[in-house]
Amino acid sequence: MNYRFLFIPIDDRPCTFKMPVELAKIAGVEMVSPPAELLGKFMEPGKCEELIQWLSKVGGKFQGTIIATDMFVYGGLVASRKMLSDRDTVLGRLQKLIDVLKSGKNNFGKIFAFSSLMRVTPTYTDVGLIPLIEKVIGYSTESYHAKKGNAKSKELVEKIGEDIPAEVLSEYLASRERNFTVNKKLLEYAGQGVFDRLLIGLDDSKTVGLNILEREELEEIVNRTNLGNTVSIAPGTDESTSLLLAELLCALTGIHPTIHAVYSHPDGKKTVGRYEDRSFEELVDLHIKISGAAKTDIMKDADILLFVHNPAGSQKEASGQNLFMNIGHNYDPFALSIGRMVVNGRNVAVADVYYANGADNSLVDILLKKINVLKLFSYAAWNTAGNTVGTAVAQSVIRFVSKEINKGKEGTCSTLEAQINMLLERFTDDWIYQSDIRQQLSREALFKGVSMFGIGKKLPEFERSLRMRMENRFNTLMKSLEGKEVYDISTGCKHTFKPWKIKNISLPWGRLFETSFELEK
8 A cells, every 4th residue: 555644844954854754755655744935944933824724725635644733833843942922822723733633534544743842941043142051951950859859959949040031031931831731732632532642752851850840740641641552752852753654654554563772882771861861771662662663672583673882881972073082992893793684684773872963983984894784774873862763763664664565566666765865864964964074064163253053144155165075975975885785675676886966965944953965866
């Protein structure tokens, strides 16, 4: 069966809008989405009322719908962190959305919804805001401890609060209260059966803070109302709709692969990564469950082997790595294990969380030299550990389902092409850009007195520099992969890899945090 899904992302970034659409192609799924001009774009909120009208009029029948509610009620993820719309307004939009979903239930199919749980900090728009944001983090942290009964923290909350401009603190707390109300309302609708699945994802987090208090209360509601089979509350935001895509495919096909996790540093799997509220192991287990797959502790029985490259100690930023940091670390056994499993025909996924915000250059260098990375089921190494793990798990599950449903359908090579495209995108973005070029451009911005959070009028200049660097590095990657064997035994598709091209390279939000590009054969 050729599936047709309706998809509304949380904003128009490549990782939230383009990636799920590209992942769907791996399984031959058509994704129908609203026009990009209706979606949120950085500081400009999406057109909520127009989106609801679009949804009410969209034609055709769908087997499933994946919907980011933040887009409809706030205008996107960034907009959700500010009081651009008051509580009554967003609740009114939510009610309109629910009415449309109820009235069109027969056409929307299974409805899988996602909502974010507001992160600890406001949006970074300038380096000069960092001291203020640090105070907000301190306020959130001490508020958590105060709520748990720490008398010293109660005093600190008042003291820190006095150091934060009243209008800033007021908007921050009002935004939190409004968004928390929306999430509690979504739980009510889940209890009424409006959603087949509801995922509430924690945006960039820590182990303590106001967001953790909110998470704990939402979890208590889920447990009290017996919504555990319908609702999940988990770390991550940007990768969440990709995970829901994987889970939706599993639900519709009845195919639920088993996954076994292998850690490069088993003694470090209990470590909590940067921007997360739980350990690497807990992240992996939870994202496997959300994807529609199942965890297995028996390696030989697993449908998918997830190799997690994690640090032995604390997780650091990819921007701080250099040629000398990893001296003494022997990556060969881990890389060779990956290579051996690939050669033996096992389905292998790689989640590189050794660093936050980019790949481990040392590991990628060995992988490219030792194995045919085009035979991997997935690879990811971007942003937070949750983003990376969720992406790697989602792609590998979708790839597994694709192979199962296309088994014996000779000549259906488009799904293999989509798989290769996603692998190349991740190595290009997570490794080439995030771990290298982004750092070069950040230094260039510092030298020129430009904020990495907003390039402004110098955007054309930085995009020219970006294109030159990206094209050079991408062409080098293509040369290293040229001649590698690419095949899909389930469909009989097989060919020798020839270099692809990269085009339309840009900085879509006018900042250095993400890049956009397209690949073509």
